Amino acid sequence: MSTSDSRQRRLAGRLRRPLLGLVGVAAFILLWKLAYMFTWAPRGTLPDPFSIPAALVNEWRNNHLLPAVGSSLIHYVWGLAVGTLLGFGVGLLAASSSWFDDFHYMLARVLRPIPPLAWVVFAIAWFHVSHAGAAFVISIGVFWVNYFATAAGVANVDPRYYELAQAFGHGSFIKRVTSITLPGAAPGILSGMRTGVGQAWMTLIAAELLGVPGMGQQMNAAAGVGAYGAVVVYMLAISLIYSISDGLFSLVQNRLLRWRP
């Protein structure tokens, strides 16, 4: 009797969070619906929340959704890959060579504060309105995130491990980097990469709003003809794809860092 009582209580405790979460979403949709019914926003700019599924079906049937997602993903993957690799490489170099550190620090201080979107002008001038242009803009933001995370991660590796490496025949540069620096800095490097995975989406959509084909451009086009339901469809698609990519990355991250307590 009392054990089944406590089991029920434990079950209720575990269900509390998802249930309250659903209630929170429902409350938001209700508020939205009220805003729609009482036209709190300028007329015609706020879609009916219950029209969103129909808008989704419509975007799908028109064959707008998938090509836009595909195009965005191309920018995303290229921009993310290039920015991550370069940021990681330069960050590693900056933290492991004092010569390179001295050589580049001033340049980095000048370039760092320039927002990635400021590069759109050059992206369009150099690459025109193309996949490469969008990838270029994305890679800039991702570069800085990875550059700083890698440099800090490497700088924070406990120097006593380097003495260990030397004592056990891992004193050469390559062996030191592979056996100490990279695994030791991996937590910082990977959390930087994960931030980059999110940051890339933010820049991506903004870059596409300026005209490169993809979800951002579709949103702009839909808004131009007053199809705000479609805008919401793309917003939700962005949210979904971000969640998937972040979830996949966190799997990789946990796998690589499973040595941590």
Added chain:
Amino acid sequence: MSDALVRVADLTFGYPGAKQPVFRGLDLNIAEGEFVALVGGSGVGKSTLLRNVAGLVPATSGRIQFARPCSAGRRDTAFVFQDTRLLPWRRVRANVGYGLTGLKLSADERHARIDETLRLTAMTDYGDRWPHAVSGGQAQRVGLARALAVRPRLLLMDEPFSAVDALTRQHLQDQLIEIWQRLGMAVLFVTHDIEEAAYLADRVCVMRGSPAEIVHDETVAMRHPRNRNDNDFRRFTQRVANQL
């Protein structure tokens, strides 16, 4: 002393920027298979001397010479650190094997070496653990195993047991003696604990002064296993303590 494994002769070492060297003109010979304990006050330079012998820092002047070149599959020295310094991203097995890459062993030989060393240190059951999942005493044994795996001619131990509780320490000391008798390597063992030095070593050296010298060097004429309550033992520790 013609059978010395390592001769430290006229060794001077100072850290860059320091006003005076840590030690100057220091001499120390260690025979093949000999267990030498090094005691001395904090900051006198014991760890620095081990770092010199291990070749981790270059001597300012003087010589550190090993008799004949080391045989294949072994290293001249291996280090056991007080803070264990296990690599947290390697499982126990991989930590033990850390010094074996570059030793020209086949993969089979490497695995056999690791297995054997884990058996010697009674850590066979823990090979697949992550370092965070072993106790302090077990971690110290893994640190010892990692050093033993390279079958060093001279094992350098820097206060290896000072961070574990008294009972575990005695257990580890007995285990070390057993391993030393089995493998027959020489040991240079730094400790603050004179009793530990007298319990383990063939010879106890006292380091003192600034720059430091070896001011006392005495052979321990007692057989293993030694009795800490024995009169000879007590007199010995007393004599060494007077030199500190």
